[in-house]
Amino acid sequence: MDTALLFDNAVVLLPELVLAVGVMVLMMVDIGRRGQNGSQLLAGLSVAILLLGIGASVMIWGRAPVEYLDGAISDGFALSVRLVILIAGVLGVLLSRNWFPAIERQGGAFYSLHLLAVIGMMLMGTATNLIVLFIALEIFSLALYILSGFYRENARSIEAAMKYFLLGAFASTFFVYGCALLYGAGGSSKFTQIHETLATGGGNPSLVLPGIALLLVGFGFKVSLVPFHMWTPDVYQGAPTPVTAFMSVGTKAAAFAGFFRLMMTALPSFHDQWAMPLAILAVLTMTVGNLTALRQSSVKRMLAYSGIAHAGNILIALVAGTAAASSAAAFYLFAYAFMNIGAFTVTIALERQYGNENDVEQSRLAGAAERFPVLAAAMAIFMLSLSGIPPLAGFFGKFLVFKAAVEAGWAWLVVIGVLNSAVSAYYYLRIVVAMYFQQPEQAGDEKEQPFVPASRSSVFVVVVSVLAVVVIGLQPGLWADLLRGLGQ
Amino acid sequence: MSWSLLFFLLVGAVSLAAALGVVTSRQPVHSALFLLTNFATLAVLYITLDAQFLAAAQVIVYAGGIVILILFVIMLIGGDTNDFSAAQRAWSRTVGMALGIILLLVISYSALSRMMAPSEDTAALLQGGTPEAVGIELFTKYILPFELVALLLLVALIGALVLGRQQEGASEGIPSVKANE
Numbered sequence: 001m002d003t004a005l006l007f008d009n010a011v012v013l014l015p016e017l018v019l020a021v022g023v024m025v026l027m028m029v030d031i032g033r034r035g036q037n038g039s040q041l042l043a044g045l046s047v048a049i050l051l052l053g054i055g056a057s058v059m060i061w062g063r064a065p066v067e068y069l070d071g072a073i074s075d076g077f078a079l080s081v082r083l084v085i086l087i088a089g090v091l092g093v094l095l096s097r098n099w100f101p102a103i104e105r106q107g108g109a110f111y112s113l114h115l116l117a118v119i120g121m122m123l124m125g126t127a128t129n130l131i132v133l134f135i136a137l138e139i140f141s142l143a144l145y146i147l148s149g150f151y152r153e154n155a156r157s158i159e160a161a162m163k164y165f166l167l168g169a170f171a172s173t174f175f176v177y178g179c180a181l182l183y184g185a186g187g188s189s190k191f192t193q194i195h196e197t198l199a200t201g202g203g204n205p206s207l208v209l210p211g212i213a214l215l216l217v218g219f220g221f222k223v224s225l226v227p228f229h230m231w232t233p234d235v236y237q238g239a240p241t242p243v244t245a246f247m248s249v250g251t252k253a254a255a256f257a258g259f260f261r262l263m264m265t266a267l268p269s270f271h272d273q274w275a276m277p278l279a280i281l282a283v284l285t286m287t288v289g290n291l292t293a294l295r296q297s298s299v300k301r302m303l304a305y306s307g308i309a310h311a312g313n314i315l316i317a318l319v320a321g322t323a324a325a326s327s328a329a330a331f332y333l334f335a336y337a338f339m340n341i342g343a344f345t346v347t348i349a350l351e352r353q354y355g356n357e358n359d360v361e362q363s364r365l366a367g368a369a370e371r372f373p374v375l376a377a378a379m380a381i382f383m384l385s386l387s388g389i390p391p392l393a394g395f396f397g398k399f400l401v402f403k404a405a406v407e408a409g410w411a412w413l414v415v416i417g418v419l420n421s422a423v424s425a426y427y428y429l430r431i432v433v434a435m436y437f438q439q440p441e442q443a444g445d446e447k448e449q450p451f452v453p454a455s456r457s458s459v460f461v462v463v464v465s466v467l468a469v470v471v472i473g474l475q476p477g478l479w480a481d482l483l484r485g486l487g488q
Numbered sequence: 489m490s491w492s493l494l495f496f497l498l499v500g501a502v503s504l505a506a507a508l509g510v511v512t513s514r515q516p517v518h519s520a521l522f523l524l525t526n527f528a529t530l531a532v533l534y535i536t537l538d539a540q541f542l543a544a545a546q547v548i549v550y551a552g553g554i555v556i557l558i559l560f561v562i563m564l565i566g567g568d569t570n571d572f573s574a575a576q577r578a579w580s581r582t583v584g585m586a587l588g589i590i591l592l593l594v595i596s597y598s599a600l601s602r603m604m605a606p607s608e609d610t611a612a613l614l615q616g617g618t619p620e621a622v623g624i625e626l627f628t629k630y631i632l633p634f635e636l637v638a639l640l641l642l643v644a645l646i647g648a649l650v651l652g653r654q655q656e657g658a659s660e661g662i663p664s665v666k667a668n669e
Contacts, residue, residue, distance in 0.1 A: 006631065020639065071632040109650045116643050123636065131633040139640050146647040184598070204598055 005069070012068035012126070015056040015082055019119045022049030023112050030108025039107030043097040043457075046111040050090045050118065057082050070190055071132040072123070076484025080330040081125035081257040083483075084337050085250050089118040091341045091464070092246025094457040095348060099242050103150075110150060114246070117143035121254035128265070130179040130189040133258050137175065137222070140254060141168050144247050148239035154358055160238025167231045168221065175218025181211030182266070191266035199269045212267065212274050216281075222255035223311045226285040233296075236304035237359055241351060244300065245344030248307050249337045256314055256333065260326050263318060264486050271321050279319045279413050285312030286420040293427050299347050299360045302427060303340070306386060309424055310336060316413055317401045325404035327485030332397035334483055335385070335472055339394050342465030343382040346375050349454040349462070365431060366438035375454070376435045378462050385469045387428035388421050393472035400480065496536060503529035516562045520555055527551045539617025 010017070026045055033041065057079055065075035072078075093114060096103055103110050120140030127133040145168060149161025179189075185207035186194025197203040220228040236244045263274065289309030296302040310332075317329040350360045353372070369376035385394035398421060402414045454462075472479050506529060509522035527550040534543035616622070626634055 023642075069632040070629070106650060106653070109646050112646055113643065113650075116639060116646075119639060120643075129633075131630070132636060135633055135636040135640055139636065139643055142640065142643045142647060146643075146650055150650070206594065206597070210594075 009066045009068045011060055011063075012066060012072050012074040014060055015053045015086070016119050016122055016126075018053050018056045019049060019115050019122075022046075022052065023115045023119075025049075026112055026115065027108055030112075033108075039104050040097065042107040042111050043093055046093045046115060047090055049115060050086055050093065053118075054083065054086045054090075057086065067128060071129040072126040073128045074126065075486070077257070077261070077326060077330060077486045078126040080327075080483040080485075081253055081333070082122045084253045084330070084333045085118055085121045085125070088246055088249040088253070088337050088341060089114065091337075091345075091461050092242055092250070094461050095242035095245055095341075095345060096240070097457050098455045099240060099348070106150075110147070113143045113147055116140075117147065117247075117250065121250045124254035125257035125261070127258060128191050128261065130183060130191075133262065134176055134179055137218070137255070137258065138172065140251070141172065141222070144243075144251065147243045147247070148235055150243065151240045151358065154238070156238035156358065157240060158238075160235040163231055163238075164235045171218050171221035171228065174214045174221075178211045178214030178216075178218060181207045181214060185211055186266070191262060194266040195268065198267075208267065208270055209273060212270070215262070216277075219255055219259045220281070223252050223259070223314075224285075224308050225281050225311055225315065226288045226308065227281075229285070229289070229308050232308055233301045233304040236307070237298060237300045241300065241344055241348045241358060245341045245348075248303070248344070249333075249340055252307070252311060252314070253333045253337070256311075256318070256329060260318055260329065260486060264321060264326065268321070275319050275321060278315060279410065282312045282315040282319060282413065283416050285309065285315060286417060287312075290420050290423045290427075293424070296427075297362050299350075299362055299365070299431070300344075302362065302431075303343060303347070306424065306428070307340070309420065310340075310386075312420070313398060313401060313417060316405050316410070316417055319413060320405040320408035320410055322404060322408050323485045323487045325401065325408065325485070326487075327480070327483060328397075328400035328404045330483040330485060331400050331476075331480050334479065335393035335397040335469070338465045338468040338472070339382045339385040339392075342378065342462060342469065343386065345458050345461045345465065346379040346382065348458055349375050352452045352454060362431065362434060364440075365434040367440040368435040371451070375462075378466050379435065380432045381466055381469060383428040383431050385473070387425040389425075391470075391473045393469045393476075396473060396476040396480075400476075492536065496533070499529050499532050499536075503533065517559070520558045520562060523558070524551055524555045527555065534617070537617065541619040541622040542617055544619075 022045075026042060026049065029045060030038070030042060033039075060074055061079055063074065065073055067073045093111065096110065096114070117140045120136050120138070120143065123132065123136035123139065127136050145161055145165040148164055149158050151157035182194060183189050185204050186197045187203050188194055188197065194203075198205060198208065217228060219225075221231075224232040236248065239247070263271075267274065286309050289305050289307075289312060293302050293305035293309065296305060314329050314332055317325040317332070347360055350365070350368070350372070351357060354360055354364055368379075381392065385392035388395045388398045398417070402417060405411075405414050405417075503526055506522045506525035510519045510526060513519050513522060527546060531543040531546040531551070534540075534546060616625075
């Protein structure tokens, strides 16, 4: 191979390259900055880099999919997932600005890790090779372990980072063992090559099922499927809320993208074997997630269990395993990015009102609509969208996934999914009811506290998220056409 | 019996004995040292298979890096052997043995089925282990993962800096302790 091959089709990784160069620039600027104001500059620079990344993705949008060095591909699915992750990245940076003192001191490190996490997540969606897939997983996981422990004055944040790191490292060993077994089964680390070898009767098919089982543990941990979900509430609650908002969306999008591509391009001939175990996991994930969310008193923990339940919904699309289902999953993740980050942003704004505890108790939401009418209205929209009430984005995400699953013959799974949505409506609406129809218990004390205005950038994030949730809900066809699945 | 086979049997026996020592010895430090022996003998086996690069990596990464790290951890947190109750120990031993036997069966099945029908040219395969061959593969076929590992190392580097840095104000001792004085 001569050097020309190194540059042929390198455009596939243009967004990642833009971000990687951006990280270098960011670190250089960090060295040269003076005083406290520098961290505002770094936040602005990070947003600019991420917007450039979005620009780069738009630039290569719609080209015929090509593969780069047998390891990365630029098909519609990869680009759709990239878009979701980049948007989550921009919103996450905007939320982190001004959020906590550690960022003022170590802004360079924080934003570099943030951007590197975005790079790793985007690579998960483009990887067509087991090695690239694993390295991408490690890049974003490692960055997120550190980001969740960034609020070092808070013991819960350190606990979250430690828990996430130890369990995550453990899950990674399962993942890499699974990769090794699949490599042994297919004789190649390339997804398409594994499929070809196994479909033509070669390789060691006996290693495929143990391989899938081990990979399932790794992926299941990252997207928090039920037997592997224990870390989620603790980490979501302990991590700085802006980081939680970013990682709840980014990790899910990235890990599901890698999971979809692996199962649908390397192991489609084993669909009959892996579909049923995944369907059972989906049922468990949705049910346990929703039932546990009912009992939470902290808003962040409630959103964590809601995230688990949403992972179950997206898993239904993978069980279906069709091209339409994967594009439905891309749409679901796109809608989820806005409604979930929006919900966390309102949580951040409320945390500021209630004394910066890095969390909000649901009991404190009583009567919030009277004191913060705009925040309450936005929160109501996000809650309705998360529960899947018709004209909003969340409904169409669920609708497309369920439709694809019914078409693939998984009607019973969809019935359980719909029943679960009904259960979930209870805890989402409980927040709306608390804000609008309940009186605060100690009205006197609450009124005494001065109103702390939300930072401008979080107001911006709320506005963008509300607009997106409504617009996606009103024009779902437009976005469903834009976001592509595998093999489309 | 040729000399090379005798050599292989000898080194292999030491390697197996060391591996048994890792799981049977009661002292964690002894386990770690047995592990070191196991890694070293494996490196020798790699050299006999003409995989010099793998042998060097084995010595540098596993023997030099990982075992030293394990020893550090054991010495820092103390090698307490009574962490588990007898029941837990028995349980984990049973499960571990079962999984190990399954793995052994699967691997030997794979290896034996290959041996019955030798399709590849083993001489050509053996050429793959020289540093030159590995280098060419690494910088052509696997250049993308290679470069991505650079990003991974960057993340680890920044992370170590963030976590290792003293917090401001913490350098003079814990505030609550000072208040008590």
